[in-house]
Amino acid sequence: MNKVPLTVRGAEQLREELERLKRVERPRVIEAISEARAHGDLKENAEYHAAREQQGFIEGRIADLEGKLSNAEIIDVTKLPATGKVMFGTTVLVLEIDKDEEHRFIIVGEDEADIKRGMISISSPIARSLIGKSEGDQAVVDAPGGAREFEILEVLYE
Known part of the structure; x- marks a missing residue:
């Protein structure tokens, strides 16, 4: 795969977002899923489905950022x-x-x-x-x- 040019500042911003998603957003949504599960029937549990959907977005963005950073050619x-x-x-x-x-x-x-x-x-x-x-x-x-x-x-x- 081709390397994608990225400035030092741009790489920093992507790393910060990745760190925030892993350390703050991911644990928060896992907690929300756990709480929603405790409410019982998952078929009609809107909170559970919303949290699972949000988890999908977060995991997708994490994978996207990791891919971008691994293919980045950081230029100072x-x-x-x-x-x-x-x-x-x-x-x-x-x-x-x-x-x-x-x-x-x-x-x-x-x-x-x-x-x-x-x-x-x-x-x-x-x-x-x-x-x-x-x-x-x-x-x-x-x-x-x-x-x-x-x-x-x-x-x-x-």
Whole structure:
């Protein structure tokens, strides 16, 4: 299976969620199942069925997180040579030329992407157009609303 890129921060967040699910959520739902069982007839026990369903979601998410972490290639951008090129993990300050607006993007893995926080997936059209470019370069992104043109103002390895 292919390794999936993940930033150090992204891997940390996945590990924290995994730990919380194993140490807090899993024991809580097991307790809820135990309590619901004590109420008798399981066929018509909505609390029991809801707890079992929740247990299924928790176990599925645990397996999902363990799989993602085992296939992750954790990249610490601060340890990469600062070549000035946009790559996975870098923070890019750009000027959207048509709108005269500055944006700050951090190029991250699929599971870390959060557009509200400026974290864009490496597979997104914007990230794909910026990868490999340097400060002063321009990138054109074919967006649903038409082409968007960016000028790279700064590339940070933070």
